[in-house]
Amino acid sequence: MEFSLAYAQQQDEQDTLRRFRDEFLFPKHEGKDVIYFCGNSLGLQPKRTRAYINAQLDNWEQYGVEGHFMSDTPWMYYQKTTKESLARLVGASPMEVVAMNQLTVNLHLMMLSFYRPTAERYQIIMEAAAFPSDQYALESQARFHGFDPEDAIVELHPREGEYTLRTEDILATIRKHKDSLALVMLGGVNYYTGQFFDLQKITEEAHRAGALCGFDLAHAMGNLPLKLHEWNVDFAMWCSYKYLNSSPGGISGIFVHERHSLNPETPRLAGWWGYQESTRFLMKKGYVPEPGAEGWQMSNVPVLTMAAHRAALDLFDEAGIENLRAKSIRLTNYFEYVIREINKKAGFEKFIIITPEKPEERGCQISIICKEGGRNIFDALMAAGIVGDWREPEVLRFAPVPLYNSFADVYRFGEVLKGLI
Numbered sequence: 001m002e003f004s005l006a007y008a009q010q011q012d013e014q015d016t017l018r019r020f021r022d023e024f025l026f027p028k029h030e031g032k033d034v035i036y037f038c039g040n041s042l043g044l045q046p047k048r049t050r051a052y053i054n055a056q057l058d059n060w061e062q063y064g065v066e067g068h069f070m071s072d073t074p075w076m077y078y079q080k081t082t083k084e085s086l087a088r089l090v091g092a093s094p095m096e097v098v099a100m101n102q103l104t105v106n107l108h109l110m111m112l113s114f115y116r117p118t119a120e121r122y123q124i125i126m127e128a129a130a131f132p133s134d135q136y137a138l139e140s141q142a143r144f145h146g147f148d149p150e151d152a153i154v155e156l157h158p159r160e161g162e163y164t165l166r167t168e169d170i171l172a173t174i175r176k177h178k179d180s181l182a183l184v185m186l187g188g189v190n191y192y193t194g195q196f197f198d199l200q201k202i203t204e205e206a207h208r209a210g211a212l213c214g215f216d217l218a219h220a221m222g223n224l225p226l227k228l229h230e231w232n233v234d235f236a237m238w239c240s241y242k243y244l245n246s247s248p249g250g251i252s253g254i255f256v257h258e259r260h261s262l263n264p265e266t267p268r269l270a271g272w273w274g275y276q277e278s279t280r281f282l283m284k285k286g287y288v289p290e291p292g293a294e295g296w297q298m299s300n301v302p303v304l305t306m307a308a309h310r311a312a313l314d315l316f317d318e319a320g321i322e323n324l325r326a327k328s329i330r331l332t333n334y335f336e337y338v339i340r341e342i343n344k345k346a347g348f349e350k351f352i353i354i355t356p357e358k359p360e361e362r363g364c365q366i367s368i369i370c371k372e373g374g375r376n377i378f379d380a381l382m383a384a385g386i387v388g389d390w391r392e393p394e395v396l397r398f399a400p401v402p403l404y405n406s407f408a409d410v411y412r413f414g415e416v417l418k419g420l421i
């Protein structure tokens with residue numbers, strides 16, 4: 001690798017996915033596209049999204065209520081248009097997934113089904129300093145069931161002097177709590193450090209302990225290929241506005257393993273849209289769930305946000321998550337290399353990378369601690385048209401996203417960063 005524009009441009013020329021960059025709309029800075037490394041927070045707008053939404057507005061104009069049956073893709077079944085693409089991304093059968101609601105709402109709905117504490121088995125293992133919404137959700141779930149969160153929630157902390165969790169420590173904690181453990185609930189990729197957990201090993205250990213295991217995939221979905229079915233994960237949920245580029249606050253989704261989702265006895269809260277599809281409109285008393293994840297739906301489909309989702313998922317179908325991952329590893333490795341080159345020039349570790357070094361333990365996010373003046377550096381980058389994000393208390397996060405970022409973006413970022421130290 002080389003920290004030079006010539007090297008970066010050569011990598012871009014060899015990039016078989018480079019045409020996808022042109023599928024996106026970039027915000028402008030002084031008349032030019034910004035360098036956007038914030039897809040871990042909000043993905044960019046695909047150019048085609050507007051047309052997909054407009055098509056549904058046209059259907060609405062033309063058909064009114066009849067659009068439920070008469071539009072090109074009848075709204076009655078609109079959620080089905082995303083299931084195959086979502087299933088490919090998470091490694092599941094289409095029956096095991098559905099797009100619905102928002103992420104934290106889905107987390108609660110999944111907890112209501114899969115956190116069924118008893119007096120003996122009531123503890124939940126989660127990451128310390130997980131994304132706040134997850135902390136609040138789990139804390140309130142523990143209280144909802146009459147437990148003290150201080151006792152019911154077991155937090156995983158990195159070892160002294162380390163930033164990320166060791167798999168062996170996660171597994172040991174599960175074993176230690178095996179008699180009282182009800183659930184393991186982690187992020188698939190930690191939002192702060194970018195660490196990708198070993199979902200398969202964690203799920204196996206949770207099951208050995210007699211507990212269930214679920215993941216918040218907000219930062220994993222569309223970032224890494226997943227195999228939730230094969231890994232035997234019990235449930236998962238994600239958002240679609242980060243790597244999936246499906247609009248701000250866009251629709252969330254869930255995975256429920258078939259051993260639970262095909263079982264009509266699996267407890268859940270019900271609404272009419274999860275009712276068995278063939279007889280839903282007979283409007284009968286007594287809830288009969290549609291088999292599969294669709295049996296967790298409550299409300300009818302928000303077609304406009306689902307249209308934005310459909311537009312973005314088409315790009316993933318065209319690019320292929322395995323191809324994206326291959327580029328992502330190279331691009332993220334280059335990003336890391338550039339930071340290390342800048343540290344060499346500084347003569348000390350000015351930028352401490354806290355994301356794991358091994359590609360199999362991270363997606364495309366690099367989190368950096370800059371002990372002195374981190375916030376000022378972040379502000380100066382933004383002022384120079386480089387968009388990352390800042391997470392209190394001291395982390396700069398950047399996501400070189402394979403769908404729309406280039407090696408030249410990484411090089412240019414490096415040049416600006418070097419100039420700031």
Ligand SMILES: Cc1ncc(COP(=O)(O)O)c(C=O)c1O
Pocket residue numbers: 102103104105131133134187191216218219239249
């Ligand atoms: C890991 C994680 N969990 C939960 C959320 C909350 O998502 P929402 O506001 O869509 O419920 C986020 C949002 O960024 C997140 O990153």
